[in-house]
Amino acid sequence: xxxxxxxxxxxxxxxxxxxxxxxxxxxxxxxxxxxxxxxxxxxxxxxxxxxxxxxxxxxxxxxxxxxxxxxxxxxxxxxxx
Amino acid sequence: xxxxxxxxxxxxxxxxxxxxxxxxxxxxxxxxxxxxxxxxxxxxxxxxxxxxxxxxxxxxxxxxxxxxxxxxxxxxxxxxxxxxxxxxxxxxxxxxxxxxxxxxxxxxxxxxxxxxxxxxxxxxxxxxxxxxxxxxxxxxxxxxxxxxxxxxxxxxxxxxxxxxxxxxxxxxxxxxxxxxxxxxxxxxxxxxxxxxxxxxxxxxxxxxxxxxxxxxxxxxxxxxxxxxxxxxxxxxxxxxxxxxxxxxxxxxxxxxxxxxxxxxxxxxxxxxxxxxxxxxxxxxxxxxxxxxxxxxxxxxxxxxxxxxxxxxxxxxxxxxxxxxxxxxxxxxxxxxxxxxxxxxxxxxxxxxxxxxxxxxxxxxxxxxxxxxxxxxxxxxxxxxxxxxxxxxxxxxxxxxxxxxxxxxxxxxxxxxxxxxxxxxxxxxxxxxxxxxxxxxxxxxxxxxxxxxxxxxxxxxxxxxxxxxxxxxxxxxxxxxxxxxxxxxxxxxxxxxxxxxxxxxxxxxxxxxxxxxxxxxxxxxxxxxxxxxxxxxxxxxxxxxxxxxxxxxxxxxxxxxxxxxxxxxxxxxxxxxxxxxxxxxx
Numbered sequence: 001x002x003x004x005x006x007x008x009x010x011x012x013x014x015x016x017x018x019x020x021x022x023x024x025x026x027x028x029x030x031x032x033x034x035x036x037x038x039x040x041x042x043x044x045x046x047x048x049x050x051x052x053x054x055x056x057x058x059x060x061x062x063x064x065x066x067x068x069x070x071x072x073x074x075x076x077x078x079x080x081x
Numbered sequence: 082x083x084x085x086x087x088x089x090x091x092x093x094x095x096x097x098x099x100x101x102x103x104x105x106x107x108x109x110x111x112x113x114x115x116x117x118x119x120x121x122x123x124x125x126x127x128x129x130x131x132x133x134x135x136x137x138x139x140x141x142x143x144x145x146x147x148x149x150x151x152x153x154x155x156x157x158x159x160x161x162x163x164x165x166x167x168x169x170x171x172x173x174x175x176x177x178x179x180x181x182x183x184x185x186x187x188x189x190x191x192x193x194x195x196x197x198x199x200x201x202x203x204x205x206x207x208x209x210x211x212x213x214x215x216x217x218x219x220x221x222x223x224x225x226x227x228x229x230x231x232x233x234x235x236x237x238x239x240x241x242x243x244x245x246x247x248x249x250x251x252x253x254x255x256x257x258x259x260x261x262x263x264x265x266x267x268x269x270x271x272x273x274x275x276x277x278x279x280x281x282x283x284x285x286x287x288x289x290x291x292x293x294x295x296x297x298x299x300x301x302x303x304x305x306x307x308x309x310x311x312x313x314x315x316x317x318x319x320x321x322x323x324x325x326x327x328x329x330x331x332x333x334x335x336x337x338x339x340x341x342x343x344x345x346x347x348x349x350x351x352x353x354x355x356x357x358x359x360x361x362x363x364x365x366x367x368x369x370x371x372x373x374x375x376x377x378x379x380x381x382x383x384x385x386x387x388x389x390x391x392x393x394x395x396x397x398x399x400x401x402x403x404x405x406x407x408x409x410x411x412x413x414x415x416x417x418x419x420x421x422x423x424x425x426x427x428x429x430x431x432x433x434x435x436x437x438x439x440x441x442x443x444x445x446x447x448x449x450x451x452x453x454x455x456x457x458x459x460x461x462x463x464x465x466x467x468x469x470x471x472x473x474x475x476x477x478x479x480x481x482x483x484x485x486x487x488x489x490x491x492x493x494x495x496x497x498x499x500x501x502x503x504x505x506x507x508x509x510x511x512x513x514x515x516x517x518x519x520x521x522x523x524x525x526x527x528x529x530x531x532x533x534x535x536x537x538x539x540x541x542x543x544x545x546x547x548x549x550x551x552x553x554x555x556x557x558x559x560x561x562x563x564x565x566x567x568x569x570x571x572x573x574x575x576x577x578x579x580x581x582x583x584x585x586x587x588x589x590x591x592x593x594x595x596x597x598x599x600x601x602x603x604x605x606x607x608x609x610x611x612x613x614x615x616x617x618x619x620x621x622x623x624x625x626x627x628x629x630x631x632x633x634x635x636x637x638x639x640x641x642x643x644x645x646x647x648x649x650x651x652x653x654x655x656x657x658x659x660x661x662x663x664x665x666x
Contacts, residue, residue, distance in 0.1 A: 018620075020612030033369055039216055039620040040370060040392065040554060041586050060400035064371050 006054070006076050010069070013049040017042045028070040054080065084425040084463035087438045097458035099327040102468065109471035111505060114323040118358070126292040128318040129205040132357035133165045134287065144334075145362040148382065149194045152368045157194060161360075164197060166283035171202030173281035174274075175233065178257055182207030182288055185229050185298060188343075189213045189222060189236040189244070192367045195261045195274060196343045199235045200353055204296055204315075207288030208233075211298035211310070214344030214556070218619030219244045220566055221308070223252070225300045228310050228512060230254045235274060238263040244619075292316035292505075298512060299346045301446035302559030304549040310512035311346075313449050318354060320450035320506030324470055325355030328442055328454035329386055330415045333360035338378070339388040340366075345556065346446045347419060350506070351388055355450075361386075372400040380408040387413060390420035392554045394427045394439060395585045405434035415457050417442060420555025421587045422543040425463035441466050443498075443543065445529060446557070447521070449506025453541050465540040466533075474501040477535050478526055486523045495544050498533040499526035549643045551580030553588050558622055560643060566617045567592055567624075570610060572600040577633045577641040578624060581650060592624040593646055595633050602629035631666040 018036040066072040119135040142162030149157045186203040203210040259274040297313040325331040337356040341347035423441040431439035442454035443466040455467035469475040477496035478486040489496040532544040551558040560578035567576040574597040580588030614623040634642045
């Protein structure tokens with residue numbers, strides 16, 4: 001899977017959780033929790049959705065690596081290599 | 082499954098503040114507890130004085146009061162003296178603007194040092210402090226500030242612009258808005274908090290308050306109607322102080338980490354008042370939950386007493402006990418939990434990860450302080466909330482048809498958890514809601530709305546809620562508030578909101594929606610409604626899931642039967658449906 005595809009899926013899943021947000025304007029380095037008003041339940045739902053869509057099992061200890069768009073795409077890209 | 086009782090060693094018992102439960106209960110009186118505090122020099126009682134000034138007066142101003150850890154790991158330390166000075170500056174900033182005794186000061190802040198200046202500075206100025214949860218959206222914030230007749234708000238510039246500015250002019254009572262994290266020119270009609278404080282002297286004479294003067298306004302939710310503002314008075318500090326000693330085993334010099342957000346009652350009663358009145362040092366972490374960061378904080382700060390919540394514990398559990406054992410947590414003396422019942426698996430996991438049980442306790446916004454608890458000196462029965470604090474009488478009651486109640490004495494019989502009023506931190510009312518307050522009492526009991534059982538040793542066991550309020554990540558959510566927001570959408574005809582069990586956060590908010598004619602259910606409309614409610618309510622209150630129905634089940638009077646929606650969602654027996662008039666489709 002290439003980076004564009006991963007990005008599209010990640011943004012789609014973010015959009016399912018915070019549909020009111022304009023994700024086109026999301027700062028790649030902003031903390032997702034603050035930028036998108038995402039709470040712990042939303043976060044768990046996001047990780048579950050990513051697992052379902054990408055087949056990547058994300059251990060709890062790795063969550064901090066996915067807290068901004070840039071980090072998340074890099075993490076998922078590495079895992080899907 | 083039967084969980085093994087966790088037996089406490091005799092050393093554990095001897096070292097505990099409450100060494101012998103039965104003896105402490107016998108000896109205890111609220112007057113003796115009151116004598117542990119100082120009172121104001123000229124007479125009267127003020128929470129801020131008990132938390133800060135009396136320690137400075139007794140020569141302990143150099144002791145650490147607050148260690149704040151920023152998101153970026155920067156650390157700011159405040160001694161009792163330094164914290165007291167900042168509190169005085171804020172009290173002066175209020176007084177200078179004519180804010181006086183009884184005026185309501187609201188905060189909408191994350192975990193920042195300013196929260197502590199504002200909470201205690203307000204009390205010192207004789208005002209009433211009311212914290213709001215920063216994950217609230219504009220509507221829950223506005224509703225609470227209207228009910229509470231907010232005179233002052235302290236918030237960050239970012240929160241102000243997103244959550245307050247659009248409706249600010251509609252709240253006539255709001256006169257002053259102080260902003261934190263405001264690097265540039267403050268927006269029109271606001272004041273930069275830092276500049277306002279720098280401008281003020283660091284001494285302030287506490288405004289004379291009596292034990293029965295209003296001090297704190299904590300909002301909570303019921304099944305119906307608007308949020309309820311539970312009124313607490315300065316006398317509450319006696320409960321905060323003594324329950325901290327007994328249930329949390331707080332001793333002077335303890336390093337205490339309460340992970341509760343200061344936007345809720347736990348974050349104030351036990352995140353601020355109780356530990357400071359007990360001369361402890363608070364650890365405050367600005368960052369959000371993060372498994373390794375939390376263990377690192379426990380280790381590096383040498384936390385001795387840790388008060389956290391089931392949702393966090395369950396997230397730690399998911400990461401595994403191995404990680405906990407990589408850290409040196411040998412300084413940790415007591416772990417306690419509150420917010421929702423702690424499942425026995427989590428108590429047992431505490432033994433595995435920390436070599437210590439996690440002590441569950443029970444209380445609610447209305448009680449102001451811990452009422453029922455597991456104690457350091459007392460055996461833990463995993464899954465039980467423990468036994469009543471000294472000075473607290475708890476019972477299980479059954480509501481009778483005539484409006485009265487009858488005490489249930491048979492062990493392990495389900496009934497409503499009830500308390501005999503009289504402890505100092507009991508709410509004195511719901512603001513402007515005398516009728517709803519009155520309904521909390523029957524016979525000589527305060528009725529908690531929780532269903533529970535008591536076993537033959539006097540341990541209490543939580544069973545469930547007697548009403549429809551939802552508990553998610555330890556926070557109470559009133560279904561009516563969520564339904565009202567959904568009803569504002571032009572496509573929505575009716576909405577019913579329930580809590581669906583979820584293994585990590587306890588319950589998750591789910592909404593059932595019936596559409597008006599001319600609107601069809603679709604994935605895009607579902608997302609639109611999700612976003613619509615998130616924007617208004619914020620992530621803490623908005624539903625996480627929305628399902629469409631053609632019609633919601635209702636009674637003859639048109640009341641949506643949430644109980645039935647829930648039973649069907651969970652595949653449980655439907656119970657008595659004799660009042661069902663309009664069937665779900």
